[in-house]
Each structure stands twice: as C-alpha cells, then as structure tokens.
Amino acid sequence: MSGSGTPPSPSARGKATALSKALSKADLDGHDLPPSPAPSSPRSGKRYALATELVYTDSTDQYNASSVPIYQSATFKQTSGGGGGEYDYTRSGNPTRTHLERHLAKIMSAERALVVSSGMGALDVITRLLRPGDEVVTGDDLYGGTNRLLKYLATNGEIIVHHVDTTTPSAVASVLSRKTAMVLLETPTNPLIKIVDIPTIASLAHAANPTALVAVDNTMLSPLLQNPLDLGADIVYESGTKYLSGHHDLMAGVLAVNDSKLGDKLYFTINATGCGLAPFDSWLLLRGIKTLKVRLEQQQSNAQRIAEFLEAHGFRVRYPGLKSHPQHALHNSMARGAGAVLSFETGDVTVSERVVEAARLWAISVSFGCVNSLISMPCRMSHASIDQKTRKERKMPEDIIRLCVGIEDCDDLIDDLSRALVQAGAVNVTLDGFHAVGKGRVSGEGEGEVPSSSS
Numbered sequence: 188m189s190g191s192g193t194p195p196s197p198s199a200r201g202k203a204t205a206l207s208k209a210l211s212k213a214d215l216d217g218h219d220l221p222p223s224p225a226p227s228s229p230r231s232g233k234r235y236a237l238a239t240e241l242v243y244t245d246s247t248d249q250y251n252a253s254s255v256p257i258y259q260s261a262t263f264k265q266t267s268g269g270g271g272g273e274y275d276y277t278r279s280g281n282p283t284r285t286h287l288e289r290h291l292a293k294i295m296s297a298e299r300a301l302v303v304s305s306g307m308g309a310l311d312v313i314t315r316l317l318r319p320g321d322e323v324v325t326g327d328d329l330y331g332g333t334n335r336l337l338k339y340l341a342t343n344g345e346i347i348v349h350h351v352d353t354t355t356p357s358a359v360a361s362v363l364s365r366k367t368a369m370v371l372l373e374t375p376t377n378p379l380i381k382i383v384d385i386p387t388i389a390s391l392a393h394a395a396n397p398t399a400l401v402a403v404d405n406t407m408l409s410p411l412l413q414n415p416l417d418l419g420a421d422i423v424y425e426s427g428t429k430y431l432s433g434h435h436d437l438m439a440g441v442l443a444v445n446d447s448k449l450g451d452k453l454y455f456t457i458n459a460t461g462c463g464l465a466p467f468d469s470w471l472l473l474r475g476i477k478t479l480k481v482r483l484e485q486q487q488s489n490a491q492r493i494a495e496f497l498e499a500h501g502f503r504v505r506y507p508g509l510k511s512h513p514q515h516a517l518h519n520s521m522a523r524g525a526g527a528v529l530s531f532e533t534g535d536v537t538v539s540e541r542v543v544e545a546a547r548l549w550a551i552s553v554s555f556g557c558v559n560s561l562i563s564m565p566c567r568m569s570h571a572s573i574d575q576k577t578r579k580e581r582k583m584p585e586d587i588i589r590l591c592v593g594i595e596d597c598d599d600l601i602d603d604l605s606r607a608l609v610q611a612g613a614v615n616v617t618l619d620g621f622h623a624v625g626k627g628r629v630s631g632e633g634e635g636e637v638p639s640s641s642s
C-alpha cells in the first residue's frame with residue numbers, strides 16, 4: 188500500500204472549508220445561538236498519558252462532587268429579563284453534556300467534541316453539511332446503517348455517492364474531483380475488517396479538492412486505539428453506544444474536529460435539530476469512558492487469542508491483529524491495537540446459522556464493544572438493510588460470522604465456541620482435534636465440501 192504512514196497534509200486541519208462556510212454567518216449569529224454553551228476544552232487540555240486522562244476529570248460543581256452531577260433540568264433560570272446565564276435550555280447546552288464534551292475533546296486530542304443521541308445521529312449531523320450536487324466518496328464495506336443513510340441522501344437529497352474499495356487508493360482517486368465535498372471512511376471496516384490508509388486517502392482527497400472534508404468513523408477502535416484527526420481526517424465520529432460506553436446501556440454518538448468554525452456548524456445543527464445527548468446518558472457515557480482502557484485491553488487480548496485459535500483450526504479469519512491479515516502492517520502504522528471485532532466464514536450459510544445458534548456464552552446480538560461477547564450473522568442482522576444484490580456485488584459473504592469479544596475468561600469463550608463449531612458441523616473432528624471443513628477453510632483442500640451436522 189503506497190504512502191502508508193504519510194504525514195497528514197498541513198491543509199488537513201485548521202482550515203475553513205467551503206462546506207463549513209455553507210451556512211451563512213446569519214445562521215450562526217444572534218438568537219439562533221444559545222446564550223453560551225461552554226466551549227469544549229482545546230487540545231492543550233491533555234496533560235497526562237491517555238490512560239490517566241480517561242479517568243481524570245476536574246470537578247466543576249460547587250460541592251466538589253467526585254462524580255460529575257447529572258443536571259436533569261430542561262431549563263435554566265436567567266439572571267435578567269434580557270437573558271444572561273451560561274445555559275438556558277438543555278437542547279442548546281447542559282452542564283453534564285458540556286463536561287462530557289470537554290472530556291472527549293481532551294482524550295481525542297480535538298479542538299472540540301460534541302455528543303448526540305446515537306452514532307447515526309452523528310453521521311446525520313455531518314451529512315447536513317452537504318448541499319445538492321455535492322459528491323461523497325465512500326467505501327464498499329460499510330456499516331449497514333451508514334449505507335442506508337447515504338442511500339437515502341442519494342435518492343432524496345441530490346447527493347451523488349460513489350462506493351469504491353477504499354482499501355485501494357487508486358480506486359478512490361478515480362472518483363475524486365473538485366465536486367468531491369466529502370470522503371467518508373471506516374477503518375477497520377464493519378464487517379469485513381478491511382483497513383483503509385487514512386493519511387493517503389486524506390492527502391488524495393485534499394489534493395483533488397482542498398475544501399473536501401474527510402470524515403472517519405472510528406467506532407471499531409475508539410480513541411484508545413486510533414486517532415484519525417492525527418492521521419489527516421477533518422472530522423472523526425463514532426458510535427458511543429459501543430466501546431466508549433461499554434455496557435450496552437445507552438445510545439450515543441460522538442463528533443470531534445480541530446477546526447473551530449466547523450465545530451460551530453456541527454453545533455448549530457445539533458441545537459437546531461435537537462439531537463444533543465440527554466444529561467443522564469451523558470453521565471453514563473462519562474462513567475463508561477473511565478474504564479475504556481481496562482475493558483478494551485482485556486477484550487483485545489481475548490480477541491487475539493480467539494482469532495489465532497480459529498486460524499489454527501483452518502478457518503479464514505479477518506482480524507488486523509493476525510499477521511496473515513493482508514493489511515496488518517498498514518493497520519499497525521495507524522492504530523495502537525487491533526480492537527475486539529473479528530469475522531470468519533464457515534463456507535455455508537446454514538452451518539454458520541447453526542454455529543451462531545449453538546453458542547451459549549456468546550449472545551446472538553447486533554452491536555459490539557460491550558463487556559460481554561456477542562455473535563452475529565451480519566448479512567441477516569446488522570447489515571440486512573443492504574439488499575442481497577448489493578451485498579453480492581460488494582463481495583460480502585452471506586455465511587460470514589462476526590464475533591464481538593468481551594472481557595469474559597477466554598478459555599470459557601473458546602470452549603463455548605469450539606462446542607458450537609463441532610455441534611454445527613463446521614469442523615471435522617479427529618483424534619488429533621478438529622479442523623474447518625467447507626469453503627470457509629484457508630486451504631483449498633475440500634473446497635465445496637458440505638459440512639454435515641454432528642449434533
């Protein structure tokens with residue numbers, strides 16, 4: 188992969204883009220702005236190692252509460268009839284949300300972070316920067332909901348969306364032009380775990396159109412493992428529903444930028460549409476972030492062992508922590524870890540279904556990043572909104588199984604998975620152990636073999 192590790196172009200940050208100018212000054216002045224939502228803290232707010240910063244928060248309340256208080260209030264009294272006061276209305280700003288946004292800006296090394304009611308809400312806020320006729324360049328392996336929103340915009344919003352293999356810079360270059368307003372990337376991709384060279388694509392995008400915005404969905408890694416703003420992205424967003432919260436007890440979306448004008452545009456949409464994160468969810472997310480490092484490190488070490496276990500038993504496994512992953516080196520040049528989501532194939536949809544249904548410890552569930560382990564069939568679940576024809580065109584195997592690894596005892600996870608693989612007939616059991624059968628296996632030997640159920 189050419190250009191991996193290329194430093195981000197200086198123009199990648201701190202620039203006022205044409206898109207960020209798209210809202211007129213009048214949109215942002217006067218009574219359209221809330222009184223004064225406390226701005227998020229700048230990048231310089233980071234003083235300690237990330238592990239420390241995740242936990243450390245300054246107390247801002249008058250009683251020095253150790254846990255940031257939940258300001259469960261829709262409105263705030265003003266000091267005079269003409270207004271006055273830091274907050275007026277929770278849609279426009281709330282102290283608990285502000286605290287979370289400052290905390291996130293610090294750990295994401297961003298000028299400004301903003302939090303909304305879901306990951307899709309974050310993407311919606313970003314896509315509202317687009318105007319009819321704008322072109323978006325994005326991947327051919329994307330989270331199903333992202334694909335759905337882009338399809339909606341292409342159908343109803345007069346936005347032209349190019350889906351290309353973003354792991355190949357020349358494929359991206361072939362559709363970039365002055366009309367490219369946004370490049371939207373996921374890396375690792377969900378669910379094929381493909382790696383996209385953020386610095387190279389960002390440089391290409393900015394060369395094609397200096398005002399194009401590069402937005403990166405960092406959900407699969409979280410700020411602990413990857414910081415797209417340092418790799419040339421203009422906007423990073425992620426589903427806080429996943430690793431950041433870690434317990435599947437809330438929905439949230441996070442946006443972060445290093446361009447304060449762009450931050451103002453995003454904030455404008457959040458206030459105008461009312462999608463800011465509620466105070467209680469902001470508090471829950473703050474609590475979750477404190478344990479991000481311990482959770483994700485345990486999840487990741489379990490995921491590495493499970494990926495190696497499956498590979499050793501002959502399965503074709505997609506996980507960037509494996510040396511066999513074709514973009515292992517590229518991933519390591521951008522990220523500080525491989526995350527805890529992996530996928531593999533059995534070669535047969537019915538067998539994959541049987542594996543998923545035979546697992547007991549692994550919950551059959553969409554989502555990932557939670558402390559407990561999940562198993563799913565993306566084509567039937569998280570990515571079912573992408574029609575079968577499109578899935579086929581994009582080479583998405585219908586039998587693919589996604590594992591989202593939690594913090595449980597890894598031996599228990601492997602035992603349960605082994606039992607499910609045997610019970611489903613996904614492996615041949617011999618005196619020496621067991622080995623994958625069917626098209627899911629790495630070696631060509633036995634291709635086309637239909638595995639039989641041993642249950």
Ligand SMILES: Cc1ncc(COP(=O)(O)O)c(C=O)c1O
Nearest residue numbers: 305306307330377406426428439
């Ligand atoms: C990669 C990715 N991005 C964005 C989202 C959207 O997040 P949310 O479910 O919080 O809306 C999801 C999952 O839903 C996802 O997997």
Ligand SMILES: N[C@@H](CCSC[C@H](N)C(=O)O)C(=O)O
Nearest residue numbers: 330332553554555568569572
């Ligand atoms: N029914 C939902 C599916 C959510 S999938 C959640 C997550 N991103 C994942 O990849 O598992 C929908 O249609 O959005």
